[in-house]
Amino acid sequence: MQKNKLAQSLSQLEGHLLWLKEEGVRTVAADPKSLSTAPIRPPLTISHQPSSLSPASGGKTATPAAQPLEKKPATPKAASAQTAASPVLAEIAARIAVCKKCRLSQSRTRTVPGQGTPRPEIMFVGEGPGEDEDLQGLAFVGRAGQLLTRMIIRMGLTRDQVFIANIVKCRPPDNRTPAPDEMVACLPYLREQVAELKPKVIVCLGATAVKGLLNNQLGITKLRGHWQRYEGIEVMPTYHPSYLLRGGGEDKARWWEVWEDLVAVLKKVGREVPPQKNAPA
Numbered sequence: 001m002q003k004n005k006l007a008q009s010l011s012q013l014e015g016h017l018l019w020l021k022e023e024g025v026r027t028v029a030a031d032p033k034s035l036s037t038a039p040i041r042p043p044l045t046i047s048h049q050p051s052s053l054s055p056a057s058g059g060k061t062a063t064p065a066a067q068p069l070e071k072k073p074a075t076p077k078a079a080s081a082q083t084a085a086s087p088v089l090a091e092i093a094a095r096i097a098v099c100k101k102c103r104l105s106q107s108r109t110r111t112v113p114g115q116g117t118p119r120p121e122i123m124f125v126g127e128g129p130g131e132d133e134d135l136q137g138l139a140f141v142g143r144a145g146q147l148l149t150r151m152i153i154r155m156g157l158t159r160d161q162v163f164i165a166n167i168v169k170c171r172p173p174d175n176r177t178p179a180p181d182e183m184v185a186c187l188p189y190l191r192e193q194v195a196e197l198k199p200k201v202i203v204c205l206g207a208t209a210v211k212g213l214l215n216n217q218l219g220i221t222k223l224r225g226h227w228q229r230y231e232g233i234e235v236m237p238t239y240h241p242s243y244l245l246r247g248g249g250e251d252k253a254r255w256w257e258v259w260e261d262l263v264a265v266l267k268k269v270g271r272e273v274p275p276q277k278n279a280p281a
């Protein structure tokens with residue numbers, strides 16, 4: 001039990017430190033005397049509610065050295081810095097941060113509006129945030145996200161050259177599939193993002209992304225590899241990275257199917273296809 005608590009604490013600490021890094025924080029001021037006598041405290045939770053001034057402070061803001069590095073609800077700078085060239089995207093992210101349109105707002109840690117370049121050729125759309133994404137406020141940073149990153153790199157791109165988002169912007173409890181009413185409540189944000197981003201191609205990762213964006217109820221195995229359209233934008237449905245990781249391994253046969261879909265995407269946007277001698281990831 002103690003080991004589990006320690007692992008959870010370390011995971012939360014890692015997520016918080018990564019968030020601080022994305023926020024641009026490079027050093028943290030602290031008093032060595034305070035550190036040597038400070039008791040062990042519970043892990044810091046990043047809250048979406050604006051922090052209020054402590055009554056003990058007399059209504060005054062504490063000095064940076066003594067004040068925990070917490071911020072009011074906002075999109076992490078990994079997302080906000082990349083959307084700085086688009087006030088529209090920043091405004092959408094700000095509305096998402098305080099959204100309470102569905103029950104997912106009651107259990108989230110952070111909203112996950114999505115991040116990437118404001119002018120992508122390719123946009124990836126997944127299902128919803130998982131635990132790591134909920135802690136960091138960033139899309140696709142967990143195990144499936146690491147796999148997606150490898151896919152993007154194999155395409156000859158970086159994550160900063162695409163835009164990555166989800167159908168819903170808050171984590172469903174226990175990573176369950178978003179309910180229809182939750183998707184309906186959240187979809188207007190994604191539609192606004194797509195309208196502002198104007199990608200040449202959208203890659204729908206998994207059945208939920210296809211159902212949400214295209215309102216298409218066909219299974220992903222029937223749709224993958226076949227071009228669809230959304231508001232005049234070409235859409236390529238393919239498997240979600242988590243699907244490739246089921247069973248604790250990586251399904252190489254499915255990998256090659258996904259790679260075929262991504263090759264079609266590269267050709268559609270006029271990019272050269274990197275040679276692949278081994279499995280795509």
